[in-house]
Amino acid sequence: MKPGRPGDPDFDERRAKVRDKLEGLAGAKGGDERQDWFARVYREAGNDPAMVPWADLAAKPQLVSWLEENPGNGEAAIDVACGLGDNAEAIAEAGYYTIAFDMSEDAVRWAIQRFPSSQVEYRVNDLFDLPSDWDGAFALVHECFTIQALQGELREKAFPAIASLVAPGGVLVVIGWVGASADHTGPPWPLTEAEMGRFESLGLERIETLEFEAVRAGGKVIPHQMVVFSRPD
Numbered sequence: 320m321k322p323g324r325p326g327d328p329d330f331d332e333r334r335a336k337v338r339d340k341l342e343g344l345a346g347a348k349g350g351d352e353r354q355d356w357f358a359r360v361y362r363e364a365g366n367d368p369a370m371v372p373w374a375d376l377a378a379k380p381q382l383v384s385w386l387e388e389n390p391g392n393g394e395a396a397i398d399v400a401c402g403l404g405d406n407a408e409a410i411a412e413a414g415y416y417t418i419a420f421d422m423s424e425d426a427v428r429w430a431i432q433r434f435p436s437s438q439v440e441y442r443v444n445d446l447f448d449l450p451s452d453w454d455g456a457f458a459l460v461h462e463c464f465t466i467q468a469l470q471g472e473l474r475e476k477a478f479p480a481i482a483s484l485v486a487p488g489g490v491l492v493v494i495g496w497v498g499a500s501a502d503h504t505g506p507p508w509p510l511t512e513a514e515m516g517r518f519e520s521l522g523l524e525r526i527e528t529l530e531f532e533a534v535r536a537g538g539k540v541i542p543h544q545m546v547v548f549s550r551p552d
């Protein structure tokens with residue numbers, strides 16, 4: 320793996336350089352080839368995480384803080400569309416038996432390679448074709464930045480697919496960009512408050528909302544939320 324992490328000048332330069340190339344590939348702006356675009360980003364990255372624009376190489380701090388308050392004791396957790404695995408590793412370290420899946424074989428291979436002593440069970444799975452025994456099976460479900468990366472029919476299907484994983488008495492933690500300025504064009508396509516509310520119409524109850532800001536390259540400040548839902552017993 321090439322050296323560096325976000326914030327290192329050389330890493331940031333490599334990431335900035337690849338942006339135009341990735342934005343020019345089929346599926347970059349949505350449409351039928353969107354799923355293939357993700358797979359291609361990982362495949363063509365050549366093991367350099369600077370080539371994967373969303374790879375922070377660290378778990379989300381808001382998730383880490385939540386896990387400190389809500390540690391596991393062997394309960395089953397799942398990280399939806401896990402990318403390079405940092406969030407899944409934090410969940411496992413907090414005491415949950417953790418499955419993490421992504422549809423990209425290269426992402427899953429790379430996550431396993433990055434964390435050779437991992438306790439996480441990494442899997443190649445499609446959010447839209449989940450194993451039937453995952454239905455209602457997880458005490459903790461974590462989703463970060465996947466819904467906002469999808470559009471149209473796939474996005475519509477993402478809400479019930481993610482909600483289906485939550486066990487009775489379990490919780491869903493959703494992290495994403497919520498609320499966009501009028502002139503914003505995706506991707507990503509930020510969630511609306513109404514979309515966040517869709518999890519409530521799928522039988523979950525909102526129990527916590529944390530608003531925070533993420534600062535992107537160029538100093539752009541972006542409103543985010545971490546919302547925690549629970550499924551009644």
Ligand SMILES: C[S@@+](CC[C@H](N)C(=O)[O-])C[C@H]1O[C@@H](n2cnc3c(N)ncnc32)[C@H](O)[C@@H]1O
Binds near residue numbers: 399446465
């Ligand atoms: C923006 S990235 C976020 C990755 C990770 N959750 C994170 O926070 O860094 C979106 C991820 O969703 C994955 N993905 C897209 N469609 C998927 C699907 N149908 N099933 C599983 N993973 C999918 C992509 O491969 C990619 O890793």
